[in-house]
Each structure stands twice: as C-alpha cells, then as structure tokens.
Amino acid sequence: MIEEREIHKEYEIKENPLVDVAAYLFLEDIADKQGAAGMNNYLISLATSLAKSMPEEEYKTWEDFVESLEKGESIISTFESVRAKTNHCMVTHKCPFERGWKEYTKRIGDFARVHKEVADYYNSTVKPGVNDTQCIICQTFRAAAAERITVAKKRLKYAQLAAVAPDGSKKIAPDEWKPILLEKAGVTNTDLNMVLRNNACIWILY
C-alpha cells in the first residue's frame, strides 16, 4: 500500500508541463466562445464529473476519516496534500495548480485575465471564496467529493475559509460568514492569518 502511494506521488510530481499549459489554453478557448458564465459552468461540470468518476467512501469514525485524508488515501486528498490543523480545520500546504501556473507563466507569460474574470463571476453568482479559475475547480471538486463520503453514516460537508493563489492574491470568507466558519473550524482569526502565511488553502470538513 505504501509502495503504491509512493508510486502515485512520484507521478504527481512529474506531471508534464505541456499537459497543464494545454489544459489552461483549452479553458481559455472555451471562455472566448462562451464567455465568463460559460467557462464557469464548464469548470463546475469538469470538477463535479471528476469527483463522480471516483469511488464512494465510508468511514466508521471521524478519526479513521482524518487519518485516511492525511495519508492521501481519500478521494478528497487525491490531488493535494492535506493536514488537519484541528479536527475539522484542513490545511493545504501547496496549491495543486501551482506547478501548472508556474509553467504557464514561465513559458507563455502573464496568466490570462479571463481566469480572474471568471472568478469574479463565480464570487458574485455562486459563493465568494475563489481567487481564480483554479480555485473554482479545486473547491467544486472538494464539495462534490465530500458528497461521496460518509463518516459514521453521516454525509460529509465542506466549507471554504480562505485561499491564497499562486500569484499571491488572497480570498478570505466574507466578514459576516467568518465567525461561524472559524467556530466550526475550531481556530481563531489570528490562527487563520498565521496559517495563510505559508499555506495555500484553509477549509473545513464537518
């Protein structure tokens, strides 16, 4: 089992830059034709269908689930390395899109403006919490993956607290939501800011 994970991790690290950059350009092509709303719908469908293509999971206890999550065995941590700061507060150290974003900016130039425009559309029409299109994919995937997991026979739920994009831009949950989310996460506002100094994303599972 450990050997399999190591093999998997090896391939995660060696993902080819052409594939990532081509995928971004494919999405930009969709935005050219269908606008921000069309691209937003496409990203949501992309992430949802990915989660649905993965097997369902059930855990007897919350501890079993968190252990699986941290080991990278759960579908929710397939693409990102997750650490539990508290029982319900999860931290992603490195954005799973960072490598693709770096390759894009290194080989092509500025990240196309449309990725921020679609994020603005998502923040105003779906829920506020994303920095760019990459966050839309990631957060939609987490929500759809959570729906495929039960812990002690109860469906898992996901909420977003804050995210830092590879370009350094930051998106924190709106002030009116923050106290409730922080309480659910079991962290303070100071904890949140400390985590954001050297991590990419902080989110809640409950």
Next chain:
Amino acid sequence: MLDVALVSLIQDMSEKAGVEGTIQYWERVGESLAMRMGKEAYMGWPSFNVALREGRTAYSIEGDVTPLTDLAVTDVDGDVVGYIYALKTCVFEPTMQRVRYSVGDVPQADAAVAEEYNNSVKDTAICNFCVIHQKFREEVAKNITVADQPLECVQLADRGFKGETKIARDSLKRIGINPEYVRSLLRNYACVFAILMKGARLKGEEEVEE
C-alpha cells in the same frame, strides 16, 4: 489535477461535439499553445540543437527531447537540412498513470478520437492527446528559423502507454530513414520526429517523383 479532470471529460466532450469536434478542439489548443510561445531564430543547426538540449526552445515544454545528431537529414546536394529528434517519455504518460490511480480506466473516447484522427488526418496518433502535441510541434516549427530558413516538423514514430507503436512509413521514406532503425529508437524513446528546413529537396522526394 486539471489534466486528470480533462481526461474524465473526454467521453462527455466526444458525445457532445463528436470525435471530429474533439480533434478540432485539440488541434486548436496545439496551435494556440505554439502561437503563445512566440518566435525563435538560430544562427545554424548547432545553436538550435544546443538550445534544445538546454531546454531553451518551445519544444522543451514536452520534456526531455534529445537531438540525435548522428541522424542528420540531407538534401539532394548532400547538405544538412535537418535532424531527427526523440522525446524520452510521452508527455501524457504521467497523466495516464495519475488517471489509473485516481479514477481508473481511461475513457473509450480516447481510442475513438485517435482512430478518427488516424483515418481522417494522418495515421500517427496512439491516444487522443497525440493530436494536441503533434499539432503543437508542427506549429512551433513555423515559428522557428534556422539560418533564416523556416522549419517544418514531421512526425515519424511513437510508442503508446501500453506499448503499441505507430510508424509513419511515408514520412520515413521521404527523409530516407529505414523504418526498422526508427523502431529500434522506440526501445529507448516514446516519440520520434524530424525537424527540417521547409522546402528542402529531400532524396526520398526526388525518388518518388522519378
């Protein structure tokens, strides 16, 4: 993550836009990627080959590309007009591995798109993603000059994730390389292609005309 998500969408895309539509999508992505990477100019083949080896050309995005400098392509006058190049690992192999571990089977549309491309465009694709990067290479060649001459990229052979191979015999004949020799290159490389000066008068072409 994005690459695995895209693989899981191929089936849906092919059902909505048809396999022909998927080919058009991928070709546009390959073109757009090449266009966005800009133009390059080299004084001669040695400077181009060194740039390639050092990862400074647009082709380097594909990974470890080796200029096989023992395999120069010459024209009817015996002048060097290009070389054979080989990519160590298929650009999609890591994605295929990631799909296998996280999702499972690769969608059937993958093979359907490759088959349609082989029938309607050219018989060189093993998986649907071959469409993107073969188009990408062709378009990149148009953006590069060597000794002020524009280039042309010709796909010669490739080996898929499961070991299947495609060898473009007509293209090999055109540049005068024995298909069995290229087959032996596939033991150590995943993809073999030639970069030539556009419009060069190749020996193989002269023989066909005669």
